[in-house]
């Protein structure tokens with residue numbers, strides 16, 4: 001039986017991440033990297049697909065939890081009839097991509113608590129039961145290329161391919177457990193001292209989050225922004241700077257449906273908004289690493305530009321279904337890999353070129369190869385911008401002339417022109433200006449439906465699309481242009497469900513998948529941004545507050561929200577949603593926030609305290 005998505009917290013070390021449920025069970029962990037096979041996959045099945053539980057034996061205990069402030073160290077507090085204890089979960093930082101540890105420390109707070117542990121290791125996404133050997137420090141488990149060592153002083157019992165233990169913890173006692181991954185042909189390693197490692201991990205995260213520049217006059221929003229930044233950092237693959245969209249695969253967009261995708265990859269689309277979020281919050285180093293990742297990933301022939309890449313820039317991400325996992329609340333299939341990698345999505349040219357332009361505006365070190373890449377990409381884009389594509393939402397139905405795709409083609413040429421104008425860079429600027437104007441006219445003529453008084457999802461259609469909320473934000477038309485106001489009004493009328501915004505209506509648009517989906521949270525943040533740009537600050541604040549209210553108790557958001565079932569759905573936690581939160585918060589506290597910066601093509605404020 002699956003647990004609500006809200007029940008999960010994330011811990012991680014910028015190599016991989018684990019989901020820990022309220023009841024003390026790690027139900028998702030891929031080792032050694034985000035995109036490796038999971039060794040705990042109960043999230044998409046049940047405990048026999050792998051999990052690691054540490055919990056009081058008393059099922060009636062009261063549970064509360066929090067992150068140690070400013071960190072990714074999770075603390076769950078269990079109150080039982082006989083005493084209170086905490087469980088602290090974290091993943092120590094590491095420079096070695098192949099040595100990844102999870103540390104869990106049970107600490108007595110008062111009285112005594114009887115605890116039990118259950119470890120079910122199933123490598124290869126819940127399928128491969130390992131060989132388990134007893135060791136003087138605990139156990140070692142091997143399955144093919146993978147091995148883990150469990151270090152504990154507690155006596156272990158092995159039964160039916162499950163390792164269990166029972167122990168009692170009293171006030172001020174600490175009982176640590178560590179699980180350390182290594183390649184099975186290599187030597188195991190140890191986490192030297194779990195308490196010291198915890199102290200080091202806490203202080204690293206607190207130093208990191210102290211760097212956030214967000215006005216302390218708004219403490220609640222500031223906390224939300226810091227949690228979102230920590231989440232974004234946790235989605236970063238440290239060695240390369242790539243940022244995964246989410247650490248999970250196949251958490252469904254509709255419970256019981258088939259809209260289940262693998263998000264453990266890096267999308268070019270999410271890049272420009274990520275850069276604004278990082279730079280405004282003062283994280284230049286991370287922004288620089290992200291830009292470097294983008295440049296390495298996109299390097300090569302412009303016709304071969306992909307819309308997403310693996311965490312090190314891999315291009316081969318074939319999509320397969322895992323038949324032995326039943327899926328979250330029976331939502332099948334469970335997919336590994338993502339077929340969208342081979343799609344044509346023309347907006348990515350605009351996303352990428354805007355990211356490089358913004359980096360230059362923000363005075364990240366100028367890179368000659370970045371400008372060369374822009375020229376090569378635009379030569380190609382000039383020949384293909386009229387082609388039908390799969391669009392921002394990666395539809396698997398018929399390719400169309402999506403309005404948002406063309407909008408971002410306009411952005412691509414616009415930012416190139418601005419680069420020549422602002423930085424004196426060399427390029428065929430007259431040709432780019434001409435193409436920019438041609439695309440602008442084309443969108444206004446074919447992407448706007450006068451009868452609906454709205455821009456539409458694709459040329460000649462009637463359906464709406466929430467991506468059109470970005471029209472003023474990217475500087476295509478001012479927010480008070482009647483066509484923009486008409487589009488915002490139409491979206492408010494047609495795409496808002498119980499206060500949250502759908503990407504499009506699955507009743508009116510055939511996206512080739514079937515079934516419904518929840519409200520896409522990034523789109524709700526974009527509506528709040530559009531309100532800010534229109535000066536409707538109260539509406540923006542209200543919407544932002546209602547988005548904050550649907551975060552789980554740890555401040556985490558999934559990709560979508562089911563406004564009828566009132567629960568988070570989709571992959572979790574999702575970068576796009578948290579990027580939306582950060583950018584909207586900055587827009588709300590500052591008239592020159594990311595939406596204005598983007599529309600005016602000026603630099604993010606680069607971390608100056610507001």
Ligand SMILES: OC[C@H]1O[C@H](O[C@H]2O[C@H](CO)[C@@H](O)[C@H](O)[C@H]2O)[C@H](O)[C@@H](O)[C@@H]1O
Nearest residue numbers: 245261267269338340392393394395576
């Ligand atoms: O639901 C349709 C598509 O959903 C995924 O893509 C979404 O997530 C991406 C990453 O944040 C985002 O860039 C994209 O715009 C979203 O639609 C999925 O990966 C696709 O395969 C799927 O068709």
